[in-house]
Each structure stands twice: as structure tokens, then as C-alpha cells.
Amino acid sequence: MGPYRLQRFPSAAPGIALLARLGAIVLALLISALVLALTGAKPGALALQVVTASFGSQFGLEDLGLLVTPLIFTGLSVALALKIGAWNIGAEGQFYAGAFAASAVGLFLPVAEPLSLFLMLLAGLVGGALWILIPTLARAYAEVNELITTLLMNFVAVLGVYYVSTGPWRAKGANSTTARIPAEIPEFFGSLHWGLPAAVLLALLLALALARSRFGYEVRLAGSNPQAALYAGLPARRRLIAVMLAAGALAGLGGMVEVAGTVHRLQGGLSNSYGYLGIMVAVLARGSLVGVVFSAALMAFILNAGIILQTQGLTTSTVLAVTGLILFLTAIGDELAHYRLVRDARA
């Protein structure tokens, strides 16, 4: 044994953790490129195509921006719940529930534009919060694992939206979509709407509120050390309920922004797995709500790459596998970042 050995420390040094994370992403992309090369594709040419298509034109940038927006909302949703130690794997379902509620208001409530948008926004928030209500109460009062209950609700939401968009709300002449919702979030750059700046602003405000307010402090304490929170007499259960409902509302808001800003209709495939990718976004952001904006941008780029490469015979499911690989290597990198070389006292 040399004079140095590896020792595990309880916390990872931030610099090393960040490095491990970048390493994981690069390694995952390299492995994917290798697999692509083995199946006969030319990864270099494909990568060039992705970069030029994403950043080489205004359309590319617009597409990227439209993908970032929902990912910020779902990423914030998962990251916020994680602050208090809850796994919200149900952002996908809450996204659909918010979109559903907002569409109901937008399609059937006869009010004029600015007011109707505001009511849609409220409906999106409430729809998302309602969708996480049962998992929240079950976790708070019966300690039922929220990870599984929130996830099961996803399937119910997808089936429900599929039902209304192919059944009672189906537009005349359409197969599986509702009529166009009259109220729209205004655009500011090509097809980019104000949902994107709003999402970024929301991330900043939430981060500020959580860092500076008493409520935020209590949430962080209850999340990082439940025993201490209990000992300090914090109303931990009420904080848990509030945070989980807010997380649901955030994902629901994402769904509202998607129907009111980007898609303008309620339809079955409304979410490009935004809810599941939100988990990736939150994990990559490493608990930082501001970091969610950056990791959402990264995930949007990867998702966009998949959409661009569809012409090359790849599917979005291939991208899902690549994101899974990133997540897997990130988890490993996070753990390895806890190790440091220390001088061996025995030597």
C-alpha cells in the first residue's frame, strides 16, 4: 500500500462533484456515439448535424427554447419536492392534469383574452396540485411511499387526457385532438412565447424565497434532517403537504403553458416525457433551483437532438435510453465524488 489511500467522506467537494457530473455526461455521450458507430452510423457527422440544426438558425434556437420551457417547470417541480425529501415521479401526470384543467377553462369558459389566460393559469396550478393531493396526504398521514403513488397517477392522467381528446372534446374532423384554444400566451421572438422568460424568472424567485424566507429555511431543515426538524418543533407535516402541493402546481403550470403557448390544443402526446425528463433535470441540477434552468437547457438540447436525428432512423426512445445512461453514470459519479486521496497514516 502506497503512502496515499482513498477515503470516503460524508460530503462531496463541490468542485469534484461538478467534475464527476460533467464526466458522466461526456462519458454517456461517448458510449452512445460508440454504440451508434457500431451499428453503422457516423456519430461525427450526426453530431455536426445536431449542432448546426440546433444553433445554426433562428428556427433551431426557437425549437430549443420551446423545449426548455416545459422542462424548467417539471424540473422545478421535482427539485422543489426533493428539497423536503420527497420524490415526485409524477410530474408527467401533473403536467397533463394542469394542461387538462387549463384546456377546460380555455375551451369552454366564454371570457375575453387577458382574463381567460389568467383563469387558465389558475386552473393549471389547481389541476397539478389536485393530481398530487392523494399521494401527498398518503405520505403525510400514512407514510405511504410517494415515489410509487405519484408515478401510478401518471398512467391515470395519460389515459384520461387520451379519453377526452379522442372522445368528448375531440374537434370536428380531427382524430385525437381538441379544437384550438382561443387564448394564447403572446410571442416575443419568432414562435418563442413569454412562457420561457416566466419560467426562468420563477426559478430565480423560488430559489430566492427558499434561501431567504423562514418558510424556506424550515423546508430545507425538514428535508435534510427530519429528526432535527421534529425536535425543533417544526410543523414538518404541514410543510411537507405545502411543498408537495406546490410541486404538483408547478408541473401543472408547465402543462398550462404548453397548451396556451406552444401546442394550443389538448392532445394525447402533449408531453414529450417532460415529466420524466424533469427528474433528470432536477437531479443534474443537484438541488439548485437556479441550476434547473441550466440542466433544463442541456436536456432540451439532448431531446432536440433526438427529434433532429429522427430523419436518420433514430427515435425519441433512443434519446430516452441516452438520458438514462447519463442518469446512471451521474449517480455513480456522485458517489465516487465522495472519495478523496488522503495520506495514509499507517504508512
Next chain:
Amino acid sequence: MDLLTGLLTTAVLAGGVLALAALGEVLAERVGVVNLGVEGLMALGAITGIATVAAVPSPWLGFLAALGVGALFGMVFAAATVLIKANQVLCGLALTLIGNGLSATIGRAYSGMPARATFEGVAIPLLSEIPVIGRAIFSQNLLVYLIYVILPVAVSIVMFRTRHGLNLRAVGENPAAADAAGIPVTLMRFAYVTAGSALAAGAGAYLTLAFVPGWSEGVVAGRGWIAVALVIFAGYRPLAAVLSGLLFGFITALGFVGQARGWPVAPAFLSMLPYLGTMGFIIVPVIAWQRMRRIMAAPAALGLPYYRDVR
């Protein structure tokens, strides 16, 4: 076929998917590892089964190949979570993404085609003549007996009646004590996580070779997650896990029969039944009976990595 016979026959057939996957998850969770990759492993097993029978038309070979692929991915998962001790939740979710993505990519070549070879029902002489259960139980494919009887009974005996089983449970309850008693904690965890993953993939092959049969993207449809939930509902017991698989097979069958007979409920709502049923079954018991929490408790070290030098 009358209503009851049809319901039970479909219930036994459909429940086999959940029962086998849940049994695999019991193995992993009893040694203290939460494997949330079941959904992805099932997808991998499902496409492995289909691709294998497309090359060699033998369902048993397809099933075995799925077990092998499941064990392989299980070893990768175990290497990350047991050897490196990376976060189990993240690795499990990652495995599900990888499994779903890979299987969908590979599966495009097989999409919409019926399986080239399937597990067919075998009528057992005499027993299959019994009304109702003759058809529901004794005319099924042979895998059904492996899933409902042979495997769970074997696992149950090993887990609760042998020294090895006591060691296995000790690893999940208190790995430090188990380690001090000379039980190879890491090896036990690695082996049972791998075995559990193999069974999950096997459940996927059963799905595409015996139940559906055939591949389409999203064919697993959350069954892996339901299986994970069933393990909680079953209180981490192998026999109970298999029986709850059957119960959920019954709920699924209710939806099918409802659609076939044109009950005045939209198919989408009937399809929601298994998910809502699972929610109900893991929430209601712990609210209704406080005592259940203790009886149904998870292994004490579930989800926690074991570091020998941090005790």
C-alpha cells in the same frame, strides 16, 4: 365460456406477469436493495423474448434468453448500487429509462407482428374437466405453474426455513450485524439483485410470449411499477406477492371482460383500474389498520448502502 370462467382464466394468465416481477423484486428488497428498474427490465425481457423466437421458434428459449439479459443488466445495476454504492433510486430510474429506450429502439423491427412462437395452454387430463377452475387453472400454459407454485414455494422455503434464508433476511435488516456474523453482505446483495432482475425480465418475456402475445412499444405499460407497489402491499413476502399478482390479474381481467362485453364504461376508464387499484391497495390498509404498519414493515436497511467502515 361463461363470465366467471373467462374472468378467472384471464386473471391467472394476466396475473402471472405481475406475480413473477413482484417475486423478483421481493428477492432484491429482502437483501435491502430497491430496484426501480423493474419496468425497464420487463421491457428488455419482452423484446428479448420476441427477438429470440423470431430467430428460433421456441418460447422456452425466448424465456431463457430474457432471464439471461435480465441477469446481465441486473449485474450492471448491482455493480453500481451494491459495489460502488451509488444512489439506488437514481440507478433504478436510469435502468428503467435505458430499458424502455433500448427495447423500443430494437423493437421497431418487430412492432405489430404476432410472436412467432408462444406458450400455449396445456389441458391437464381429468383436472381440466372440472367446471370453471378446470379451464382457469388446469388448462393454462406450463409457465403458469412455475410462476404461481414452484418458484414462490421454493423461495418461501429457502427464505423462511433455512439458515441461508435467515442470513439473507439479516442482510436486509441489519447488514452491519450480518457482516459481523461473517455473512458476505456484498455477495448476497449482488446475487439476489441479479436473480431478481432476471425474474423481472422473465416476466417481460412471459408478457410478450404468453399473454399479449407480440411486441408493441409501451407494451409493459406500467406493470413493472405495479409490481414494485405489490411488494409493499404483500409485506415483502414471496407467497403474498404472487397472490397479489393474481388479484391484480383479476382487476386487469375485469377491464378486458368489460371491453369485450361492451359494458357502458369507456375503455380508457377500464384501463385505469389496475393503477387506481394499486393506489388503493397500498394506501387503504395502512390507514384502516394501524397494526398493519408493523406487520407489513419494510426490511430495516431497505434502500441504504452498507459501508463497512461507517457503523
